Amino acid sequence: MTEQRGGEYVMNTNLTEQDKALAVVGYILPFLFFVPLLGENKGNEYVKFHANQQLNLLLYWVVGQLALWILAFLLIGFLLMPFYILAGLALTVIGALSASKGETKPLPLIGKFKLLS
Numbered sequence: 001m002t003e004q005r006g007g008e009y010v011m012n013t014n015l016t017e018q019d020k021a022l023a024v025v026g027y028i029l030p031f032l033f034f035v036p037l038l039g040e041n042k043g044n045e046y047v048k049f050h051a052n053q054q055l056n057l058l059l060y061w062v063v064g065q066l067a068l069w070i071l072a073f074l075l076i077g078f079l080l081m082p083f084y085i086l087a088g089l090a091l092t093v094i095g096a097l098s099a100s101k102g103e104t105k106p107l108p109l110i111g112k113f114k115l116l117s
Contacts, residue, residue, distance in 0.1 A: 019044065020099060024100050027053075027054055056111060057110065
């Protein structure tokens with residue numbers, strides 16, 4: 001896990017490769033955010049952090065898609081959809097890279113929301 005010291009994030013080297021792999025998979029398939037929380041890693045702060053980030057990402061996709069489909073009736077949804085998809089893919093890549101490095105950097109814009117305790 002990383003700690004923020006003076007605006008910088010410091011990596012924790014006490015993570016297993018399984019912890020990192022589960023965190024990365026959760027970004028690729030965000031609807032699996034809860035899987036790492038079911039195993040022996042329930043109390044692991046790194047796993048909890050990334051599960052929360054993945055839930056945020058899942059909500060980004062679901063709520064955003066619903067909003068864009070509603071806006072599609074006004075034709076603006078079709079114009080915004082490519083930007084929305086690119087932003088979502090960028091968030092996915094940022095999260096997966098952070099998880100693979102063992103970091104706990106929040107995702108831009110949506111990472112500040114803590115939905116899981």
